Amino acid sequence: MSTKNVLGTELVPCSYDPLTGYFRDGCCNTDASDAGSHLVCVRVTREFLAFSASRGNDLSTPQPAYRFAGLEPGHRWCLCANRWREALEAGMAPPVIxxxxxxxxxxxxxxxxxxxxxxxGALH
Known part of the structure; x- marks a missing residue:
C-alpha cells in the first residue's frame, strides 16, 4: 500500500539534498515513533528560518553530530506539522509542496x- 499525500495521490519525495524526513529517506513519511509529526514538505524562507530560531528550533546552524548541514532559504524540508501551524498563526508559514x-x-x-x-514553483 502506497503512502498518500494531502491531495490523495502517491506521496512524492520532498528532498534528497538536503536529505529530509523523519527517517531521512527524502520523504515526509511517519510512524508512531515520530513524536514531532514531520509531515509538511516546505520550501524554507529566510523569514521562516528566523521565526523557527526565535521559537528555539535553529534550523540554520549545522549540527555535524546529527549529520545536519543546516538549512538555507530555498531548501525543501519535512517540517513538524505543529511548527507549520504555529508559523501560519504568526503569519510566517513557509510555502508548502x-x-x-x-x-x-x-x-x-x-x-x-x-x-x-x-x-x-517547479516541483524539482
Whole structure:
C-alpha cells in the first residue's frame, strides 16, 4: 500500500539534498515513533528560518553530530506539522509542496490552509 499525500495521490519525495524526513529517506513519511509529526514538505524562507530560531528550533546552524548541514532559504524540508501551524498563526508559514506533504498533516491543519500557501514553483 502506497503512502498518500494531502491531495490523495502517491506521496512524492520532498528532498534528497538536503536529505529530509523523519527517517531521512527524502520523504515526509511517519510512524508512531515520530513524536514531532514531520509531515509538511516546505520550501524554507529566510523569514521562516528566523521565526523557527526565535521559537528555539535553529534550523540554520549545522549540527555535524546529527549529520545536519543546516538549512538555507530555498531548501525543501519535512517540517513538524505543529511548527507549520504555529508559523501560519504568526503569519510566517513557509510555502508548502502539497504533493510531498503526508496526508496525516490534515490532522493538524486543513487542506485549504495548506493550499493557500502552496509553493508555485517547479516541483524539482
Amino acid at each position: 502539497l504533493e510531498s506533504t503526508h496526508s496525516k498533516a490534515l490532522e493538524f491543519v486543513t487542506l485549504a490552509q495548506l493550499e493557500k500557501h502552496r509553493f508555485q
